[in-house]
Amino acid sequence: MENPLTSAPKPVIAITMGDINGIGPEILAKALASRQIFAHCIPLVLGSHSALEAQRALAPALPSATVVERSALNAPLHEDRLYLCEAMQQTPQLRPGVPDPAAGACAVAWIEEAVRLCQAGIASAMTTCPISKDVIYQAGCKHTGHTEIVASMTGVEDYRMCLFADDMRVVHLTGHLSLRDALDAITAERIVSSARIGHNALCKLGLKRKHIAIAGLNPHAGENGAFGTEEATIIAPAVAQCREEGLDCSGPHSPDTIFKRMQEGEFDLVVALYHDQGHIPLKLIAMDLGVNVTLGVPIVRTSVDHGTAFDIAGTGRARENSLIAAIRLAAKLAQA
Numbered sequence: 001m002e003n004p005l006t007s008a009p010k011p012v013i014a015i016t017m018g019d020i021n022g023i024g025p026e027i028l029a030k031a032l033a034s035r036q037i038f039a040h041c042i043p044l045v046l047g048s049h050s051a052l053e054a055q056r057a058l059a060p061a062l063p064s065a066t067v068v069e070r071s072a073l074n075a076p077l078h079e080d081r082l083y084l085c086e087a088m089q090q091t092p093q094l095r096p097g098v099p100d101p102a103a104g105a106c107a108v109a110w111i112e113e114a115v116r117l118c119q120a121g122i123a124s125a126m127t128t129c130p131i132s133k134d135v136i137y138q139a140g141c142k143h144t145g146h147t148e149i150v151a152s153m154t155g156v157e158d159y160r161m162c163l164f165a166d167d168m169r170v171v172h173l174t175g176h177l178s179l180r181d182a183l184d185a186i187t188a189e190r191i192v193s194s195a196r197i198g199h200n201a202l203c204k205l206g207l208k209r210k211h212i213a214i215a216g217l218n219p220h221a222g223e224n225g226a227f228g229t230e231e232a233t234i235i236a237p238a239v240a241q242c243r244e245e246g247l248d249c250s251g252p253h254s255p256d257t258i259f260k261r262m263q264e265g266e267f268d269l270v271v272a273l274y275h276d277q278g279h280i281p282l283k284l285i286a287m288d289l290g291v292n293v294t295l296g297v298p299i300v301r302t303s304v305d306h307g308t309a310f311d312i313a314g315t316g317r318a319r320e321n322s323l324i325a326a327i328r329l330a331a332k333l334a335q336a
Contacts, residue, residue: 011124017047018129022308096314214251
């Protein structure tokens with residue numbers, strides 16, 4: 001029997017609530033209340049109904065959710081309606097700003113259920129609200145975050161974290177590693193693989209030009225060996241291989257100017273060699289519009305580009321812009 005979800009005119013996006021004691025429920029309620037995302041998808045929230053309803057004072061226009069059981073998700077979903085599935089999780093008491101391993105366990109369970117829905121074709125993509133890596137660790141999760149959970153469940157070892165913000169796009173060669181460990185992980189093979197993954201993402205976005213720039217590692221991209229040799233021994237050979245494969249690739253470029261050059265339109269995507277090399281400029285330029293995308297996995301997963309912000313949870317100060325951007329991008333990638 002054809003699944004009515006996959007045949008819907010709009011893609012179904014599974015949206016995980018994240019840690020209920022962080023800002024996840026608030027930004028989710030505000031995003032839904034704005035109704036912007038209903039033009040792009042059918043939202044299926046995985047989370048706590050009571051935690052979402054508790055945000056109504058902060059988002060009075062929040063539409064009422066139709067609560068569905070996991071077993072009922074083969075029933076037709078109607079456009080312009082909000083659906084919520086608690087995935088049989090017993091949600092702990094809502095305590096904004098208080099880290100709670102029980103809330104972390106729920107957050108992980110909702111992520112895992114979203115992955116399963118995508119794998120089953122019930123959801124077209126998934127978008128995640130923030131979790132606390134420390135809290136899910138206390139809850140017994142062996143992974144360090146969303147990306148690692150998704151990669152493990154889909155059986156993928158070669159995946160990448162990517163940040164999108166309008167025309168700013170960064171693929172990270174390494175993710176959540178110490179800087180010392182990240183340096184050891186920089187190889188020509190990994191650079192080439194990152195360029196391939198980035199190229200495929202640009203194809204899905206429908207870009208005609210796909211110019212990928214590889215960042216240098218050392219100040220001024222090594223200054224011809226004066227500040228390090230990785231550019232000559234690792235990065236340049238990788239760029240040459242990318243070109244041999246037909247990729248529009250250049251580098252290594254000085255990391256202190258490469259992101260400004262991308263912002264001005266010279267590059268379509270930058271491969272950053274470690275976490276903060278890519279995160280700092282993107283968050284400086286587009287903190288509220290950044291979207292975290294997991295590339296290299298067989299499902300579409302996007303996320304907000306910020307954390308749980310326990311310090312402002314429940315205050316009404318959280319902004320929903322990044323979540324709206326993440327849901328819109330998930331819908332675009334799913335349709336591609």
